[in-house]
Amino acid sequence: MQKIILLAGPTASGKTATALDWARAEGGEIINADSMQIYRELDVLSARPTAAEMAVCPHHLYGTLRGDDPCSAERWRDLALPVIEDIWARGRVPIVVGGTGLYFKSLVNGLSEVPEIDPVVRAEIRATVTSETASEAHARLEGLDPEMAQRLAPGDSQRIARALEVILSTGKSLSYWQNIPPVGGLDERADVEILKNVTVMERTRLYERCDRRFRQMVETGAAIDEVQALLALNYAPTLPVMKSLGVPHLAQYLAGDLELEEAIILAQTATRQFAKRQMTWFRNQCGDWTPVEL
Numbered sequence: 117m118q119k120i121i122l123l124a125g126p127t128a129s130g131k132t133a134t135a136l137d138w139a140r141a142e143g144g145e146i147i148n149a150d151s152m153q154i155y156r157e158l159d160v161l162s163a164r165p166t167a168a169e170m171a172v173c174p175h176h177l178y179g180t181l182r183g184d185d186p187c188s189a190e191r192w193r194d195l196a197l198p199v200i201e202d203i204w205a206r207g208r209v210p211i212v213v214g215g216t217g218l219y220f221k222s223l224v225n226g227l228s229e230v231p232e233i234d235p236v237v238r239a240e241i242r243a244t245v246t247s248e249t250a251s252e253a254h255a256r257l258e259g260l261d262p263e264m265a266q267r268l269a270p271g272d273s274q275r276i277a278r279a280l281e282v283i284l285s286t287g288k289s290l291s292y293w294q295n296i297p298p299v300g301g302l303d304e305r306a307d308v309e310i311l312k313n314v315t316v317m318e319r320t321r322l323y324e325r326c327d328r329r330f331r332q333m334v335e336t337g338a339a340i341d342e343v344q345a346l347l348a349l350n351y352a353p354t355l356p357v358m359k360s361l362g363v364p365h366l367a368q369y370l371a372g373d374l375e376l377e378e379a380i381i382l383a384q385t386a387t388r389q390f391a392k393r394q395m396t397w398f399r400n401q402c403g404d405w406t407p408v409e410l
Contacts (some may be wrong), residue, residue, distance in 0.1 A: 117203045117308070117309050118304065118307055118308050119209055119308075119309045119311065119315070119402065120200060120209070120211060120212065120224075120308060120309070120310055120311070121142065121144065121210070121211045122149075122215075122222050122224070122246070122310065122312045122313060122405075122406070123135050123211065123212070123313050123315070123408070124139070124149070124214065124215065124217065124313070124314045124315070124398060124402065125215060125314050125315030125316075125317075125335060125394075125398065125408075126315070126322060126390075126391040126395050127163070127215050127217055127326065127361075127387065127390060127394065128163070128316045128322060128325040128326045128329050128391065129315040129316075129322055129325075129391075129410060130315060130317070130410040131213050131214070131215070131315055132163075132165050132169060132213070134203035134315070134408060134410065135211050135213040136165075136172050136173070136278070139172060139211055140172065140173070142209045142218070142390045143207075143208050143209055144173060144209040144210065144211040145173055145174040145176065145203050145208050145209070145210060145211065146165075146173060146174070146176065146212075146213055146359040147173045147175075147177055147179045147196055147200065147203075147210055147212045147213070147218040148175070148176065148177040148180075148213065148214055149177075149192070149196070149213060149215075149216055149223075150162065150213075150216055150219075151187060151213050151214075151216040151219065151308050152356070152357070152360045153178055153179070153180070153214070154177055154180050154181050154187050154192070155179065155181055155182070155183045155187075155236065155347065155356075155360075156179035156181065156183070157182070157223075157342070157346050157349070157357060158183070158282055158342070158346075158357060159179065159342065160338040160339050160342045161333060161339055161343070161360060161363060163329065164178055165178065168358050170235070170352050171399060173199070176196075176199045176395035177195055177199065180195070183349065183351050183357030183358070184351050184352070184355060184357075185347065186274055186355060186356055187356075188211040188274075189216075189219055189221070192216075192303060193223055193227065193300075194224070196219075196330075198352045200212075202400035204308045212315055213373065215393070215394055216236050216399055217364070217398060217402075218358055221303075223299040223301065224301050224302055224310060224400050225300045225302050225303060226300035226304065227298050227299070227300060228293050228294050228298050228299075229296060229299060230282060230293040230294045231286050231293075232254060232285075233281050233285045234284075235326065237284050237285045238285075239401065241280045241281045241284065242277055242281075242316070244256075245276060245354065245384050246271050246276040250352070253276050253277070253280075254268070254270040254276055255281055256280065257276050257279055257368065260280065260284070260327075261279055261280075261289045262306045263289055263291050263310045264279040264289055264290050264291055267291070267328060269400040271289075273355055274284040274354075278290065280355070287295045288402045289323070297328070311404045311406070312404070312405040312406060313403070313405060313407075314402045314406070314408065314409075315408050315409075315410050316407040316408060316410070317404070317407045317409070317410050319392075319395070322391055322395075323388045325389065326387045326388050326391055327384045327388070329345070329360075330380065330402040331380060331384070333362070334366070334379075334380055339366060340366055340369075341361060341369070343363055343366040343370060344370060346358070347367060347370065351401060356363045361386055361387050361390060362386075364369060365379040365380075365382045365386070366379055366383065376405060381408045383391050385398065
């Protein structure tokens with residue numbers, strides 16, 4: 117029987133320290149399940165584990181992709197599964213840690229099988245969505261797939277691109293494929309023991325941690341330096357990495373459109389709102405997971 121430990125939870129809830137403790141105790145290796153920590157340009161603002169923390173045990177899928185190479189839940193799972201199998205093969209325990217609920221869901225429950233997307237269609241859609249405004253891309257989807265357009269916010273360019281490439285490649289809505297029962301999840305395997313854990317923290321305390329951590333990132337200068345370096349790459353503003361917590365507001369500060377304190381307060385507000393959405397998602401989707409009070 118192979119064992120895998122999952123540790124999900126909202127941002128700033130103490131997952132990194134807990135995972136390191138478990139890795140020491142279990143002979144474990146840590147696998148990232150955070151959609152921003154996978155990008156190499158986001159070290160500080162994504163609160164990626166420090167070099168000292170990563171030295172405690174092997175860490176995987178941190179800083180793996182370029183920011184202009186978007187990662188979906190399906191792609192993350194395809195990256196994570198071989199890592200998990202390799203860790204097992206070496207007699208160690210994979211510990212999957214992060215705050216992206218869909219990554220955990222894809223790993224545990226599997227994914228609905230969507231036919232392979234025509235690479236020409238994919239490239240055309242990605243280029244078009246990048247060049248269009250958010251409203252233009254959403255309007256295009258509405259004309260082809262009204263059901264998915266109704267479900268997606270106009271600014272959600274990554275999911276709009278996915279919906280467009282599916283309808284154009286398969287002739288069917290992404291919603292059609294999503295309604296097919298998922299397959300390929302670890303929960304289908306009788307030889308795997310999945311220990312599912314989710315961090316729990318009192319909301320006021322979590323918000324205080326979010327605020328304090330972001331201000332520290334800025335006051336050291338590291339967060340501003342990181343955004344400057346990111347802007348120098350001229351990535352499309354619609355990419356997930358450019359919309360990561362703190363990036364838009366610090367970019368506005370660097371452009372002279374916001375005072376630094378304004379940027380900090382706005383980014384702190386956005387971070388708290390994000391943490392609230394994460395808590396709601398985990399509460400609704402992980403009711404049978406073991407709470408880890410921190």
